[in-house]
Amino acid sequence: FGFWKLFNHIKAREIAMTSPVEMEYNIDIGAPSSRVAGWAMSFLYRTPDLGPTGVSGAVVVEDEQRMTVISIGFQGGYGVKQVTERVGLLKQQLENMANCELAGKPRALFYNGPEVRSAKRWGEVQIPIRKIAPREKSAPTDTVEKTPTS
Structure with a gap:
């Protein structure tokens, strides 16, 4: 349903359909497995004007x-399975990036229309990130108990 609302919007304004179509997913990245709770679809205008x-x-x-x-x-x-599998891979990658953290919802960019056979379509899954101070691994410390002397 969302596609046709967007398509009619750009058609009425004589805006050429651009690639890619963006899908933003409401996925709990912190959950053990990625599940989609909702989504939003967008067409990306080539220029703000x-x-x-x-x-x-x-x-x-x-x-x-x-x-x-x-x-x-x-x-x-x-399909959603393509997206959730890649979100899982990106989540693993992000865990290895000590100087970055999650900064938004996952999104997918779909580059081909329905005229392209499913097996030949190209897509991309993205996770927004932001730089942070590098996380440091805690160094082991020696605990020493001192007994007060009188």
Whole structure:
């Protein structure tokens, strides 16, 4: 349903359909396994001058903030399983990055339309991150008990 609302929005404004289609997923990254609780679909305008921001019927047009992501590409269908598997891989990668932390919801970028066979489609899953002070491993400390002397 979301696709057609977006498609009609850009068609009415004579905006060419751009690639990719963005899907933002509501996934609890901290959970042992990734499950999708909801999603939002977006078309990305090529330039900000294609239209004003604001609400237009069922569509919200907004500017995206710059972001830094880690990502992984894939070939195949655009199902939730493809996304959740890659979110798991990215989560493992993020755990190994001592100077970064999660900074937003996972998203997927889908580059091909329905005319491309599922097995040939190309997509990408991203997790927004931000730099932090490097996490230090705790060094073992020797505990010494001192008894007060009189």
